Amino acid sequence: MSLRPTLETRRATPTLEGAGVKLHRAFGFQDPSELDPFLLFDDFRNDHPDDFVKGFPWHPHRGIETITYVLEGAVEHGDSLGNTGTLGAGDVQWMTAGSGIMHQEMPTGNTGGQMHGFQLWGNLPAAQKMCAPRYQDVTAADIPVITDDDGTRVKVITGEFWGKRGPVDGIAADPQYLDVFVPAGVKKTFRIDTYRRAFAYVFDGAGAFADASAPSGVLLEKEVAGQELNIRDLSGDRTLIRFGTGDEVTVQAGPHGIRFLLISGAPIEEPVAWHGPIVMNTRAELMQAFQDLKNGTFIKPVH
Structure with a gap:
């Protein structure tokens, strides 16, 4: 057996996302090869509802998977496919955006007003970038x-x-x-x-x-x-x-x-071509995704 060396130890940094949610980012929007296949990791933890209730209104994703794990409070979600639901304490949602999805995530605090959860972005290989979107909602009891x-x-x-x-x-x-x-x-x-x-x-x-x-x-x-x-x-x-x-x-x-x-x-x-919530392999594919958003063809028919 061989012990893995510690390459780096660093603190997550405060940042704003969505409609003004205060969170801490451990990594993301830098070198995508650093932790390949993972692209981004956020820790959204707050004791003050004003810092998170505006949430993450409607936004697109393509070419990635998002993994949301809730420890305290809840996250209500909805998407362009008509899916809706609520993640409670201990629940996990694994969303494969694939060819494209529009969704929103709106956190709410527990009875004491606290909210805590994590979101991890995983990349998709080229062969699966345009797969049909899907969700896996897992309750705490099933873990x-x-x-x-x-x-x-x-x-x-x-x-x-x-x-x-x-x-x-x-x-x-x-x-x-x-x-x-x-x-x-x-x-x-x-x-x-x-x-x-x-x-x-x-x-x-x-x-x-x-x-x-x-x-x-x-x-x-x-x-x-x-x-x-x-x-x-x-x-x-x-x-x-x-x-x-x-x-x-x-x-x-x-x-x-x-x-x-x-x-x-x-x-x-x-190769990674990345801008905001969309991650593709080439700049041409990335530009096509934003053109699809502009002309209303971002959401692909589900067969």
Whole structure:
């Protein structure tokens, strides 16, 4: 087994999206090869309804998949195909935009006014850019949760892990999407297919991720007696960790435990032409998409 090196650790940055939703962006609209097949990751978390209730009104997508995972509050959605619904706490929606869709996403807070969720964009390969749009709405009750003897808890949203398979299927990048909690002081190793690009996103607590550059036999340079770590050395809330190649990721939880998303997928390795919510392979295809929007032929007939 080989430990994946930590290529980069960075904080998500505040930004505005939609009609003025305040969120934090971990990556997106930069180098699309960095985490291929993933293009963008947003953490939309707020305690003040004024910062999110205007939501994400009608907008187009083509050539990508959007993955929305709600932790607190709800997201009401509707689209140009007539689909409507509400994602509640713990629910997931995996939307394959394919040839094109218009949709809106309107968040609402819980009883205390809090809203928290994530949205990940996955690229589609050229052969599937113009496939028919589809949705997979998954309720929290349908997502397997595995609890290990040491208290580690993993929700398997998609892919296979520890003998359980997530309910979302048929995704182009064959991703693994895990919601992981590791209790205070526990060190845990997670297997990841060597050929996948991988990242972790910490959103609660803190911990230290092992680096392959540590001396032989040492998993965590900052480890000390009693499995306690200097809090300054930990990756904490709203931190992205980008991994290199290998087949294992090791983390040691800090004094309050750590919760993070562990996401990996097979790289597509194709040219990317990207503007806003539309991602194609060539500039000509991108210009055609916007011409389709202008002349009313963006939404293709579903056969």
